[in-house]
Amino acid sequence: MLESRNIDVKSIISVTTDGAPAMVGRERGLVARLKEDNPDMISYYCKIHQSVLCASLGYEYGELMETIMKLVNFPRSTLLEERKDETDTKYVQYIEKLINNFKVRFDDFVLGKQFLLFIQNPFLVTDITEFSVEANLTWKWVDAAKIQLELIDFQENVALKQVFCDCTPETFWSKEGSPANFPTLHRLAAQILTMFGSTYCCKSAFSIMNLVKNKFRSCMTNEQLHHCLRLAITPIVTKFRN
Template sequence: MSLLNDLNVKLKGEKYTISNLISAIRAFQKKNALFKDDIQSQLFHFPRLLEERRDEKDTKYVQFIEELIDNFKVRFDDFVLGKQLLLFIQNPFLVTDITEFSVEANLTWKWVHAAKIQLELTDFQENVALKQVFCDCTPESFWSKEGSPANFLTLHRLAVQILTMFGSTYCCESAFSTMNLVKNNFLSCMTNEHLHHCLRLAITPLVPKFRELEKSKKCNFSH
């Protein structure tokens, strides 16, 4: 259960992209298979079970993990983003199987032309300047600012569509919680327009530059 709680924490957060969330899910699915073998052998991952006698009670633990494996398979195996697409978002310079990458991209987005995106990725990976820029920033900031859509239009469009996917409902749930705090019992008469403005101020990641705003204002001295 502690491992499930750790996974739950990894799936929450404002800065997690769909690739981060899928990677966490797939890693946990592989761990489940590892846990199933371990619980029937050395119990490296279940030290508390070593304190008990190995008897028929182990069977119910194995059955629980098998049900967990099936549950995760039903819930998450229909994710359409393949390994090469996830690798492309994390680091496009590590994509070695360009053919598989183009196939995965075309299966997910029909507008992707396989031949065109293969040539673009090849040119992209041989661009030393872009590689240096990518090493100095995050994938999100790279594709939003440095991705050079003029030269790599298909790659840029593909990256933006992946990075703007909603991986979870965390942001929506967080916004609703903030709204409940803003519009409490003491502010029940607040209009929808004022609530909209207050909510935007409460959830925005932008921090006002108060010093610059202060310098731009001039005091009016009375005569």
């Protein structure tokens, strides 16, 4: 599929998965096979699937989680005074076990505070050394010394600062980020802003495909299905004149 669309595996920045074995299997999973040709590719768990998993604890823990939420909403002082019994210990142990389980299951990658601040407003980054360390933890190709110098020069550019104040971060990095003068910073920002947080687009396309190609359209060809899907999922709103 990638070859038919002339997509180079090494140009793939990240992959969002639903956690299925076919996607994240250690030997034959899609992510493992892609990383054979692109070791620097980042893979992470779909945020929507994480939320659904958190919500689907089942009836066994439903009452327990409901009670925990009520306790959390109490003032801390009241909680310490009135909830010192064995039941609290049970809740604490369960929460700790749940946190550890989720850390293992969703151990994807973590973006540091300075790096996230860089995406939102690069002129507010104060700890440049920490920023370079955080960037190198996720992207091994980042040269710490080079990116530090680029960020210092970037923050000293008054013209770029004014441009940034007049647009959104997405617009700035896609159109006004001066990639020629700051190639490393621009590459980092572009990679972060083009990462999909969930598999929503893919899942919604499958749902629409099932609606388009139903049992009453058994003679529909793949080419016809392709055109119908493009019309169904396009964000472009057509304007017809009366």
